[in-house]
Amino acid sequence: MLVSLNWLQDYIDVSKYTPEELAEIITKTGIEVESVEPVAEEVQGVVVGYVEECEQHPNADKLSLCQVNVGEESLQIVCGAPNIAKGQKVPVAVPGAVLPGNFKIKKTKLRGEVSNGMICSLQELGVDEKDVPKEYADGIFVFPDDVEVGAEATALLNLDDKIIELGLTPNRSDALSMAGVAYEVAAAIDGEYTLAEENVEPSNEKAEDKVTVKVEDPAANPYYGAFVIQDIEVGPSPLWLRNRLTAAGIRPINNVVDITNYVLLEYGQPLHAFDYDRFGSNEIVTRRAKDGETIQTLDDQERTLTSDHLVITNGTEAHAIAGVMGGATSEVQDDTKTIILEAAYFNPAVVRQSSKDHGLRSESSTRFEKGVDPNRVERAGKRACELLQKYANGTVLAGVVSFDQLDRSEKKVAIHTSIINDRLGTEITNEEIADILRRLQFDYKQNGEEFIVSAPTRRQDIERFEDMLEEVARIYGYDNLPFTLPGGESQAGGLSLDQQLKRRMKAYFEGAGLDEAITYSLTKKDWATMLVSPEVEREAVAPVGLAMPMSEDYSHLRQSLLPEMLQSLSYNIARKQQNLAYYEVGTVFVSEEEEVTKQPSEMLRASGALTGTWVTHPWQQEKKDIDFFVVKGIVEGLSEQLNIPFTYEKTKVSSMHPGRTALVKAGGKDIGFIGQIHPKLQKEMDLKETYVFDLNVEELLKLYDKEEAFRKIPRYPSVSRDIALVVDESVAAGDIAATISEAGAPLVKEVQVFDLYQGEHLEEGKKSLAFNLLYLDPERTLKDQEVEEAHEAILTAVKEKHQAELRG
Amino acid sequence: MKERLEQLKQEALQKVDQATEVQSLKDVRVEYLGKKGPITEVLRGMGKLSKEERPVIGQLANEVREQIADAIESKQTKMEEEALEKQLEEESVDVTLPGRPVQVGGPHLLTSIVEEIEDLFIGMGFEIKEGPEVETDYYNFEALNLPKGHPARDMQDSFYITEELLLRTHTSPVQARTMGHKNGKEPVKMICPGKVYRRDTDDATHSHQFTQIEGLLVDKHVRMSDLKGVLNAFAKQMFGEDRDIRLRPSFFPFTEPSVEMDISCKVCGGKGCSVCKGTGWIEILGAGMVHPNVLEMAGYDPEEYSGFAFGMGPERIAMLKYGVDDIRHFYTNDIRFLKQYHKA
Incomplete structure (x- = not known):
């Protein structure tokens, strides 16, 4: 709402404030002033x-x-x-x-x-x-x-005026009029204002001899008033009136249209003028439109209607979409002599539906949608008659032809001083409350500390105690509220164990050298199901899509964090940032239904994507590019940090490198995967060699033993032994290590690969793997003999299971 | 005999003094202090001395012995130190050469802001609650006093999946869910951070996905002055002790009265400048007293219980605190942007 200060000054004296001071007062008491602008730069x-x-x-x-x-x-x-x-x-x-x-x-x-x-x-x-x-x-x-x-x-030309722009919240539609703003400013500055009486001098002829009014759907149209004005001279409006419309952002057209717009701005009541001679009958019938009925509106568009829309008709044809836009046929033109002036109350929901369906948002529809003041509908019509008499030379016929089932009653709200103070934390007195009600011009009956307030109909937003609480609080001034802290039982507050662990996981990743990324949950349809971890894929039926996406890029909910993360890598690489290591902890969305009817499962994942050089220290000739084992090392580190053992198995995941992808398992369950993305995907996304991991956080939280018992620090020395084994190329090191652990139990505590060799001195198709074994008995010092026996048992086992030969 | 000892001492000390390597010191030790050395010889010849002379010469011989031993010792220590010093000198490195880099990662700026706010409210006894990002229409709107057809639903155009499911437009549904679990009896004191979604075209100030942190306190006798006190404590800790707050009326369907909170502008100190658009104040968050309909729907008796709620956008706070000029920076993950804020 644009408020001309010159215009406002006509209603209430605000001359003692600068526009900026006034803006500050209005903002603090009720309505945010978004800007204060001069109409024109200084001339x-x-x-x-x-x-x-x-x-x-x-x-x-x-x-x-x-x-x-x-x-x-x-x-x-x-x-x-x-x-x-x-x-x-x-x-x-x-x-x-x-x-x-x-x-x-x-x-x-x-x-x-x-x-x-x-x-x-x-x-x-x-x-x-x-x-x-x-x-x-x-x-x-x-x-x-x-x-x-x-x-x-x-x-x-009103160029010296200043315009205050009000940012109106949906509850304050009362300020969609200059009168409403004047009431608000009067309360704010404790000034004086009441909307002046209309002054019409009607002729002897009666309006009811010219038109009849019939309303078919009183719920949609509880009041319809028709005024008739004859002998109109259509021409330009007076300059002051044009200036005021301009100040409010409405372009002047001619006196008749300008006057209806002026009253809309002044009273907040939209009006419409029909050319009587072009209306096609003398009966006004308002009704629901027939499905498929059409109307040519003022903007020269043909619009097709349904029974959701209310129309104003001449008994047969529609001449206006109620509250939204008039029809072209009965538009006021330069030769118009007689007009029917409509002042009506249309149901807000009906107008909202029409304006939405036809994509027509007008000064008129926005006001009807919020609900106009029922006590100002007819008065607005009279005000327009007064102005048409003065500025269009019109003769106003006596009376208004109306249908009237409008509820004009004022809502009664009871407030108690002590409850107000209890809710605000204040010590406001009965007298102060009475004074606030006077400033707001709300009638009330007082009985001790109880006030029965009649909320004026211009303030449709006031319905119950809390609404009045706000009125009292804002006029009393939020600045005057004390600062207190809540009483009540004290509560420790804090993070849940899962939240703590999540923070610790993030700290681990950052300590391991990864930067946290935050990506979008919405992605393109193809990406929603790309790089999905096998255990997630088993549960997901179809990706969850939006009913009406804004673009194809953000149309579906992700089942993996990785595609959008790869997109981030690609974005950086295009900007010459080659070495990137990201992680993200975020939600993926999995629905088990083909057609979604219930909330999808939201699974928390920790994922990462790495590309480029991991460590480079050129003058010491050290350079390490990111590879499978860098990523695996990070995941192993997490396993150690959480003290949850992970195992790895070679696997295939689509869009992943078939030879460099592993399933990660923990607690007997699949919890994610690691590996290199498929070179084809790399190329498609303009990436270099890129490695990823994707883990199920919730499963890790479940497996995490929060109150792990103390494990004794061993007091006896361990014995270290190495073995080098020659096996077929295809035998996995992890499998041999598992056999060693099993055969060496309980003395073997750790098995570490320390060398892998292939080539000269070895048979084709063979490799040599060297392991370091750690033997320990926590209760006593081991004897050589015992270690020797265990070692022999291990050699037998690996020979049996993996045809492993001790390397000579 | 006395003279002899004195002479041996002089000789030995001179040799120690002249020694340039450890071996010569060893030689001196063997020559003078060894079993066949001259001092031992002197001691052996003591039998010839008188009863009175014997202890005097014996003491003297021992003193000479000790003096020579000490001299050898200290000379040796000195030589070793010199040798070590020389060795260390040779081992010196060019300290201006770059060190071996350690990969250091860090949190996203939004996470830093969110955790800072979380910790602040934890300090005031609040819990952290989380909830689903795909919400039901009921929890996202209806339970928050936004029935179907409510005009304020225009304010938050949403991403619907079905008629009943949508991407949450705020984190308030977490509040509705948390209250719902209390059977209308226990107090609630929580904040809920999380991702939210609205049908906005991405530009410098809009993002279809962003972050929100909302807070809720429900108990008997919760006053609006408590809200003001809590927000004031938050603002001072988050933005600095010298910042003031003000509340001004606003509207949210789920609170009544509703307010917006501004903090005094850091740039101009409240005088008015381009950052605060001349007002001296910068809008930080929305808040209010929980609407009785919301309390009722969650099972609380609004006559007995009251509460306050507030909500803020970490992106906006980050933009204000660090001068970030485009909300899209938070989601493109430009490494140069992310690295800037690792210290944040």
Whole structure:
């Protein structure tokens, strides 16, 4: 809502505040002021001039040579506007004047002729292009004849006005009118305002002799009032009225339309004028539209209606979509003589539906949608009649033809001083509450500390105690509330164990050298099901998609964090950042249904993607690129950190490198995978060799033993032995290690691979693996003999199971 | 005999002094202090001395012995130290050469902000609660006093999956769920951080996915002044002791009264500048007293229980605190952006 301060000043005296001070007060008491802007940049030295002579410039086809009387003198001015003519009153910037952009006007010569100033267009005076009336869009502005020659043009054009823009929340539709704003400002500054009575002098003829009104759906249209005004002279509105519309962001059209718009702004009540002679009958019938019924609206669009929409008809044809837009047929035109003026109350939900279905959001529909003040509907009609009488020479017929089932009652809300203080933490007195109600102009009955408040109908948002609590609090001032801290039982607060563990996991990844990324949950359909961990894929039926996505890029919920993370790598690589190591802990969405009907499972995953160089230390000739074992090392580190043993098995996952992918298991369950992404995918996404991991966080949280018992630190020395074994290339080191552990139990505590060799001195197809074994008995010192026996048993076992030979 | 000892001493000390390597010191030791050395010889000849002379010479011989031994010892220590010093000198490195880099990762700026806020409220006795990102229409809207057809649903255009399921538009449903578990009896004191989604086209100030942290306190006799006190404590800890807060009226369907909280502008100290658009204040969060309908739907008697709630956007806070100029930075994961804030 744009509020002209010059206009507001007509209703309530705000002159003792600067616009900024007033904005601050309004913001603090109720409605956020989003901006305070002047109508135009500062303009100096522009006056009304009378064009006494206007001739063709002797040396230029498109210029005119004018003699302009600016009050005390007559000036010769060269003008280039096509619409300049003798006898006009125009804005003249005289020498010494300053126009927006600090443009100084000087005496000059144009094509050999002296020009003592400039005749201005509205744009040149700083008026926004969109606010300039059509007829002056391409030329100079022309004043009405009644302005005084030599007068200050800035005041006449309202260029000295300031506009306050209110950011209205949905509950404060009462401030969608100047009257509403005036009531609000009166409460805020403790000033005085009431909406003035309308003053119409009707003729002897009666409106009811001209039209009838019938309402078929009272729930959708509880009040319909029709006024009839005859002998209208359609023409431009007075300048002040045009200025006010412009200030509010509405372009002036003609007096009839301007007046309905003016009253809309003043009262917050939308009105509509039909051309009586083009209406096609003298009966007004409002009803639900028939399915498939059409109407040509004012914007020259043909619109198809349904029974969701309410229409105003002449008994047969629709002439308006109620509350949204009028029809073209009965539009007020220059030759219009008689009008039917509609002042109605339309059901907010019905108007909202129509405006939504037709994509028509207008000044009118926004007000109906929020619910207009039932006590102002008819008054607004009268106000328009008053103005039409004055400014369009209209004759107002007596009375209003109406259908009326409108509820105009005021809601009663009880408030108690002590409850208010209990809720606010204040010590407000009964007197202070009474004073606040007076400022708000809310009627009430007081009985001790109880107030029965009648909420005026302009404040449709006030329904119950809490609404009044807010009224009292805001006028009392939030600044005046004390600072207290909550009482009640004290609670320790804190992170749950899972939350702590999650933080610890993140700290681990960061300590391991990974940067945290945060990616989007929505992704493209193909990516939603890409790089999904096998155990997740087994549960997921179809990816969960949005009913109405905004774009294909964000249409489905991810089943893996990896595709969007790879996208982040790609984004960085395109910006010459080659070495990247990301992790993210986030949710994936898995539905077991083909057609989603219930909430999908949300699974927390910890995933990572790494590419480029891991460590580089050039002057010591050290360089390590990221490979499978860098990523595996990170995952193993996590396993150690959480003290949850992981095992790894070669596996295949689509879009992953078939030879470099492993399933990760813990507690007997699949918990994720690690590996290199498929070179084809790398290429598609403009990536280099890239490795990923993806783990099920919830499963890890389950397996994590939060209160692990103390394990004794061994007091006896361990014995270390190495063995080198020659096996077939295809035998997995992990399998041999498992056999060693099993055969060496319980003495063998650790088995570590320390060498892998293939090549010279070994048979084709064979490899040598060297293990370091750690023997330990926590209760005593081991004897050589015992170690020797265990070692022999291990050698026998690996020979049996893996055909492993001791390397000679 | 006395003279003889004195002379031996002089000789030995001179040799020690002149020694340049450890071996010569060893030689001196063998020559003078060995079993066949001259001092031992002197001691052996003591039998010839008188009873009175014997202890005097014996003592003297021992003193000479000790002095020579000490001299050898200290000379040897000195030589070893010199040798070590020389060796260390040779081992010296160019300390200006770069060290072997350690891979250091760090948290995302949003995580830092969220955890900072979490810790702040934990300190005031709040718990952290989480909830699903795909919500039912009931918990996302209806339980929060936003029935179907409510005009305020326009304010948060949503990503629907079905008519009844959508990506949550705020983390408030977590509050509704948490309250629902209390059977209308126990107090609630929680904050809920998380991802939320709205149908916005991504640009410098809008993101279809963003983060929210909401807080809720429900108990008997919760006052609006408590909300003001808690928010003030939060603002001072988060933004600095010198910052003031103000509340001004606003509207949210789930609170009544509703307010927005501003903090005084850091740049101009409240005088008004371009950062605060001349107002001296910067909007930080929305808050209010829990709407009685919300309490009722969660099973609380609004006559007996009251509460406050607040909600804020970590992206906005990060943007204000660190001057980040485009919300998309939080989601493109540009490594140069992320690394900047590892210290945050």
